[in-house]
Amino acid sequence: xxxxxxxxxxxxxxxxxxxxxxxxxxxxxxxxxxxxxxxxxxxxxxxxxxxxxxxxxxxxxxxxxxxxxxxxxxxxxxxxxxxxxxxxxxxxxxxxxxxxxxxxxxxxxxxxxxxxxxxxxxxxxxxxxxxxxxxxxxxxxxxxxxxxxxxxxxxxxxxxxxxxxxxxxxxxxxxxxxxxxxxxxxxxxxxxxxxxxxxxxxxxxxxxxxxxxxxxxxxxxxxxxxxxxxxxxxxxxxxxxxxxxxxxxxxxxxxxxxxxxxxxxxxxxxxxxxxxxxxxxxxxxxxxxxxx
Numbered sequence: 001x002x003x004x005x006x007x008x009x010x011x012x013x014x015x016x017x018x019x020x021x022x023x024x025x026x027x028x029x030x031x032x033x034x035x036x037x038x039x040x041x042x043x044x045x046x047x048x049x050x051x052x053x054x055x056x057x058x059x060x061x062x063x064x065x066x067x068x069x070x071x072x073x074x075x076x077x078x079x080x081x082x083x084x085x086x087x088x089x090x091x092x093x094x095x096x097x098x099x100x101x102x103x104x105x106x107x108x109x110x111x112x113x114x115x116x117x118x119x120x121x122x123x124x125x126x127x128x129x130x131x132x133x134x135x136x137x138x139x140x141x142x143x144x145x146x147x148x149x150x151x152x153x154x155x156x157x158x159x160x161x162x163x164x165x166x167x168x169x170x171x172x173x174x175x176x177x178x179x180x181x182x183x184x185x186x187x188x189x190x191x192x193x194x195x196x197x198x199x200x201x202x203x204x205x206x207x208x209x210x211x212x213x214x215x216x217x218x219x220x221x222x223x224x225x226x227x228x229x230x231x232x233x234x235x236x237x238x239x240x241x242x243x244x245x246x247x248x249x250x251x252x253x254x255x256x257x258x259x260x261x262x263x264x265x266x267x268x269x270x271x272x273x274x275x276x277x278x279x280x281x282x283x284x285x286x287x288x289x290x291x292x
Contacts, residue, residue, distance in 0.1 A: 011291035016054030018283040019259035022076040028260030029285045031076035039153035039175040042066040047081040062088040070101030071184035072168035082112030102167035158195040160186035178291045188238040193245035202248040205255035206236040236272035243276045254283040
């Protein structure tokens with residue numbers, strides 16, 4: 001069983017990857033991943049490209065990874081999970097890690113292990129490493145409380161609307177002094193406000209209407225891509241409505257669409273979310289928020 005409480009670990013949230021979608025562009029941000037250290041536990045939320053480097057840059061010793069959560073199986077949330085765990089193993093991981101996610105996560109992990117069989121077997125025999133296949137526990141997420149056997153930290157999930165994906169989960173991390181909610185990828189979903197009620201921080205995905213037009217123009221998928229974005233994601237003004245209804249203290253706009261195109265300034269995001277009366281923060285790779 002994973003039990004990696006770190007004495008003296010300060011509660012903090014670090015956005016490791018802030019952009020929506022799997023594409024990466026020169027000098028731009030990375031796809032979705034976050035680090036939350038809370039109640040002495042170190043949790044990774046989603047593993048888009050760049051998560052491993054982001055964790056190292058945030059000061060995390062990879063062999064001390066504890067809990068990993070995958071909100072859903074889109075590539076910009078799960079593509080680097082296998083490489084992250086393998087790299088942690090290569091840096092000295094010797095105890096079990098729990099990974100939580102949807103049912104298809106099992107197939108992903110089995111496929112990754114199969115693709116890396118030669119390397120894993122060779123390093124076990126040649127370098128004396130423990131077997132990576134014995135160190136990773138896959139746990140399937142369901143709506144409700146996540147069983148942790150932790151008296152201080154509680155984690156809850158809520159299934160959100162992200163068609164055509166069925167299993168997509170918002171996450172709430174809570175200790176007595178601090179609570180952080182991740183919307184995951186979702187269309188405007190009013191029940192999320194109750195799930196995030198009175199949270200200190202709500203990390204919510206957000207789009208700008210003008211940005212959707214630009215992304216469609218660049219990508220070239222035309223009406224199909226536009227239909228997906230409008231049906232499956234949340235416009236910034238609607239994210240503000242959720243935050244206001246929930247009464248959260250801070251709204252962190254994340255999984256930004258667009259996140260890496262010129263001509264979209266912070267002021268435009270803030271104007272789009274003026275319905276929220278608390279503090280709005282526009283995420284970027286490396287953004288850190290510590291519990292005050």
